[in-house]
Amino acid sequence: MVHVSVIGCGNMGSALIRGLSRTGNHTITACDVDEEVLDEVEPYCETTTTDLAEAAEATVVFVVVKPDLTAGIVDDLDLSAEQTLVSIAAGVSTDALEPRTDATVVRVMPNLAAATGDMAAAVAGDEITDEVAELLDDAGVFVEIDEAQMHTSTAVNGSGPAFVFYLIKAMMDAGVESGLNPDEAKVLAAQTFKGAAETVIQSEESIDQLIDDVCSPKGTTIEGMKVLRESTADEAVAEAVFAAERRSEELAGEGDDE
Ligand SMILES: NC(=O)C1=CN([C@@H]2O[C@H](COP(=O)(O)OP(=O)(O)OC[C@H]3O[C@@H](n4cnc5c(N)ncnc54)[C@H](O)[C@@H]3O)[C@@H](O)[C@H]2O)C=CC1
Ligand SMILES: O=C(O)[C@@H]1CCC=N1
Secondary structure (H helix, E strand, O other): OOEEEEEEOOOOHHHHHHHOHHEEEEEEEEEEOOOOHHHHHEEEEEEEOOHHHHHOOOOOOOOOOOOHHHHHHHHHHHOOOOOOEEEEEOOOHEEEEEEEOOOOEEEEEEEEEHHHHOOOOOOEEOOOOOOHHHHHHHHEEEEEOOOHHHEEEEEHHHHHHHHHHHHHHHHHHHHHHOOOOOHHHHHHHHHHHHHHHHHHHHHHOOHHHHHHHHHOOOOHHHHHHHHHHOOOHHHHHHHHHHHHHHHHHHHOOOOOOO
16 A cells, blocks of 8 residues: 555546556545646545645655646655655656655656556656555556656657547547447447457467458458558558657757757
8 A cells, every 4th residue: 555646636647546546555645736626536535635745745746747847846845765756747857856856756657548547657767666666557557668768658658548549539430431320439449449459468469460360361351451551551650659759859858849
């Protein structure tokens, strides 16, 4: 059981709170300046507060505010060496935060699927504390990466859900255009993405082999795959990832436009 606080309970903070509350394993303090946001997460927390000092009492403190507000919050927290500070802000490095706190600093790039316990997260830092590992395990799956790769992780798994939502909608819209009603199309498209993702995770086959497994000779899939292979769909996905990656570099002050 970990005493954890989440400072900033907007889109990402509330997803983390919901995910961490699912196990019932943790004592959660939610902190935000916005009382309405706190009302939304109140059912998933032991404590809600607008007082930063109360959030600073937790063993692990997640700072989940916009990147440009993160350093200022860390300054105000005044954490001790026994505590862990987790920053999830795009483009904010551990080097920028470590001089501002005595706590162990861990950088995490999570995603919105934390809410359902399906988060894909990347984590970097000199010391990934046991408490942080336990929390990330409870909200989904995490991998440890070098911090230099954080811009790529920000694009792939941080921004990634939006790219996947877009693709699900494209498949759903095609189903509707061909006659499915929107509710049916949404279930069929979304569950197909979920099932395909689970198959990739659980199967020992390569993704190319899995594609072949769906393509019956002279069947339907092979016709659709011909269209995809002759298109630039893979390039468009790659360009979306690279654009998000560039923006993360810019936010870190490493790009052209800070
Ligand atoms: N939205 C996403 O899918 C992801 C976001 N992130 C990172 O998470 C961070 C937050 O992003 P979102 O949740 O999307 O933003 P958001 O705008 O939805 O939420 C930010 C929250 O912080 C609160 N806040 C602002 N100042 C505060 C203060 N002084 N004390 C306490 N709370 C304060 C706001 O009231 C708001 O509820 C960003 O740094 C972003 O890079 C990382 C991965 C995914
Ligand atoms: O769009 C953003 O900047 C944040 C970081 C990754 C996902 N959302």
